[in-house]
Amino acid sequence: MELGALRRAIYKTFCRTLALILALCLFLSLRLGAAEPFSEDKPRIPTTQVGTRSTPSSEATLTLRVYNYARLDAASLAASEKVADAILQNVGIEAVWLDCPAAEAKSKTANPKTSSAEAVKYSDCDSEMGANDIVLRILPRNMAVKLRRSNDSLGSAQSCPETEPACELNVFYHRVDELAANGYRPDRILGHVIAHEVAHVLLGPRHSDDGILRAEWSSSDLKRISLGMHLGFAGDQSTQLRLAVLRRTVPPVDRASARANLLIH
Numbered sequence: 001m002e003l004g005a006l007r008r009a010i011y012k013t014f015c016r017t018l019a020l021i022l023a024l025c026l027f028l029s030l031r032l033g034a035a036e037p038f039s040e041d042k043p044r045i046p047t048t049q050v051g052t053r054s055t056p057s058s059e060a061t062l063t064l065r066v067y068n069y070a071r072l073d074a075a076s077l078a079a080s081e082k083v084a085d086a087i088l089q090n091v092g093i094e095a096v097w098l099d100c101p102a103a104e105a106k107s108k109t110a111n112p113k114t115s116s117a118e119a120v121k122y123s124d125c126d127s128e129m130g131a132n133d134i135v136l137r138i139l140p141r142n143m144a145v146k147l148r149r150s151n152d153s154l155g156s157a158q159s160c161p162e163t164e165p166a167c168e169l170n171v172f173y174h175r176v177d178e179l180a181a182n183g184y185r186p187d188r189i190l191g192h193v194i195a196h197e198v199a200h201v202l203l204g205p206r207h208s209d210d211g212i213l214r215a216e217w218s219s220s221d222l223k224r225i226s227l228g229m230h231l232g233f234a235g236d237q238s239t240q241l242r243l244a245v246l247r248r249t250v251p252p253v254d255r256a257s258a259r260a261n262l263l264i265h
Ligand SMILES: [Zn+2]
Pocket: 196, 200, 207, 213, 214, 215
C-alpha cells in the first residue's frame, strides 16, 4: 500500500508540474502577443527612399506626338527617337513617343478598311493633350521654308507657357539631310536636334555657352555625335529641365476639377 501511495504522490507531483509548465507557456505567449503593437512605435525602415534619386524617373514624363511630314522611314525615325530618348533620360525625363499620322498621309488613305485600321492605330493621337504633351513635327523643305527664320537652323520651338498644352517644336529635315551628305549620321543628329528643341520648349529660347543647348554646333561636335557620343546638357540645365516637366505634369484629377471650374465660371 505504501508503494501505491508513493506512486500516486509521484503522479500528482508530475501533473502539477505539467500544469505549471503549461500555465507558464500560456502566460509567456500572451505577453509576447501583447508586445507586438508596441513594436509599431519603433522607427520603420522605409521600403523605398523618398526624396532621393531612386524616385522613379517616370514622374517627370513628357509625351511627344510625332508628326512625320518629311516621310522619314520608320527605322530611321525610331533610331532618332532612341537617341533623343537617351539624352532626355540622362536628365531624368521619361519620354513617351507617340507616332501620329501626318495630315497628308491621312488624306491619301482611300481604302475604308485601311482608314479604320489607321484610326485604331493612331487613336491615342486624338486624346486630350496636357501641358506635358508636346507636338513634334518633322518637316520637309517645302514646309520648313514657311517657318524658318534662318537658313541654317535645324529646327524651331514654340515659346510656350507652362500651363499651355500641345506646345510645338519643328525639325527641318532637309537640313539634317544636307549634313548627312557631308558624312554625318542623320539619325543621331536628328535625335540631338529633337532634344535641343524640347529643351527650348521647356526652358525658353535662350542658348547656353556649353553643351547641346548651344546656338551652334561645331564640326567636331557633329563628328562626336556621329561617332555615337552624346552632347549633354550643361550646368544645372538637367535640374531645370526635370523641374519644368514636373511643373507641367498635372494629375488627371486636377485636370478634371480645372475643367469643372471652367464650366461653372
Ligand atoms: Zn536653339
